[in-house]
Amino acid sequence: MKKIFLTIAFFAVVAVQAQIRVKPAVRAGINFSKFTNSDTDMKTDFFVGGSVALNFTKFYALQPELSYSRQGAKETLYANYSYGDPFDPIFSTRKEEYKYSLDYLSLTIINKFTFGPGFQVMVGPAVDFKIADNFASYGIENPSDIDVSLVAGVGFAFKNGLGVDLRFKQGLVDIFGYRNTTYYTDTYYEDNYTVDDVVLNQTIQLGVSYTFDTK
């Protein structure tokens, strides 16, 4: 019992001595996301969330974040069925646009390094829990409920609390998982979702943040 007390006391002293400053922040921005290994284009959407920076030193902060991140991809089928060349990219008529949405609750642990007047380099892992998707409406199998991603980015923080950052987020989990539909041996279908390709989330995030001044 005494030991436990001493341990707590020790850590309390360490915490006081090290002066870990805890700084909460809100963050929101634009997501440009797509799927790798597919014929999709980038879909523009948004993310919003909050974070708590644990400033261990002036140089280094550990920053857990929780955010709602709307990702996915866009697929457009272009064709001109009325006449002529269906493959002419300039004059083919837009026929159909699919917007695949994958909405995640994303828990990110960012390691933030700060240089000079406020340059930041950020890197860290994220676990994304799927909240919603619209794949069923396109008749596609349910994608994975969870994604694990790596996040890396750069940013700049102003003295008044405002910050700007650009991040690249790469998913690591095959979002369609393993499917036993390998009867397509035709290489023509390689780009389709119907074969068991590894398809990953890929997102570029452009965000602004505001750090609250807590003293």
Place this chain on the structure above:
Amino acid sequence: MKQSIKGIFTAVVVFFAFSQAEAQVTFKPGIRAGLNLSHFSKGDGYNYNYYEDLYYPYNTNNDGDFSSKPGFYIGFIGELKLTKYYTLQPEILYSNQGSKVSRGPGTDATLDVSYLSVGIVNKFTFNKFNINLGPTVDVQVDSNFDTDNDLDLAFQIGAGYNFTKNLGLEARVKRGVIPVLDYSSNHDNVVFSVGLSYVFDLK
């Protein structure tokens, strides 16, 4: 011999110490926005997919007459002023580009393509004027046609004038090197832009 090496070493250290002390390296973040006037390069202009088809008006041996289309750009910049004459300026911009195209009467189309453009600009300042140039990596985020490449590497060159320490006017030309369209001949991004930039004083 040993003496001379020591002398050189000392000179180098002293030189760098002085230049370090003299150089007031400052960093100022800012925003820039403006108007784009963009088109796709003509390539060799020949439609290699041409074939005789009376019922298909787009099918001519002309690959298309590309003409300018208005767009815009907006984004963040950082001015890292290293010396009196030289500033390194990283940029993150959203740039709406594209082209108008026609293959004769009744075949007009407007092609839109937008990029998230990350650039490194080398800016040389002479009093209020500056000349800037540098490469960009443009990641395509939106388009209204079937582009052949999702990424563009581009080079830009421009000139600017600073009204005050913070507010500046800029004009630039940007040329992509990866074809947006390679269906017949290669067509690259060409962008003329005019706009304003504003940098914030820190502290």
